[in-house]
Amino acid sequence: MSNSLRIQYLISDEDFTRAGEASGDVKAKLKMMGVNPEVIRKVSIAMYEGEINMVIHANGGVIDVIITEKDITMILKDKGPGIKDLDLAMQAGYSTASENVRALGFGAGMGLPNMKKYSDEMNIETEIGVGTTVTMKVFF
């Protein structure tokens, strides 16, 4: 871990227009590091979905990104309502997004499934009324 880069992003509350800035920034950094484009794509998708989830469901939060020579770890922490039924939330097509959110093109119920699909390791800790922490890792 001697050569690691740590970055923290604040994801603001209900700001759909800024969602994607953190993942865009990470993408640019990985590109500069010469990481394989397919790996960059995986990281971009997984992190963007996470960012959107934080905006839609949890009034924003904080994303810590740790980049080493071998992998990238993204820790997405929010103080939202927590996920009631994690198994259901992981099912493709299941969504609790509002009509407003759907009108923006989200709410297809693909967020968590995409995050799992495009990360190599994913762990979710969630507690009702306390918040959710999603940790994703992608190997280079």
Add this chain to the structure above:
Amino acid sequence: MTVNGLKNIPEFSIINEGDMDKEITVPFCCDLLSVAMSKAPAGAAWVTIMGNVNALAVSSLTDCACIILAEGTAIEPNVLSKAKIQEITLFKTDLPIFDAALKVYNLING
């Protein structure tokens, strides 16, 4: 064919010029952003009716060659300014999604 080649389609008009030398791999049609996020191939000419800033983010993260807004979709002013900053090429057309994608397909495949 590069993005610049799409200027030859009379029904398309350009709203913002990004990297016009980007190679187009394939037309891609989708309006659900999470689906587009996971399915849009790199270099896609993405035909959609989602003219919001989130579509720009998806286009940028998936390395789309350009976005083509079909069905006469109007964009908000903040979309244009963000497209300029992110250098994303935007076209618009009154054509339906399928017809717009077909125009791109026919141009790519001669």
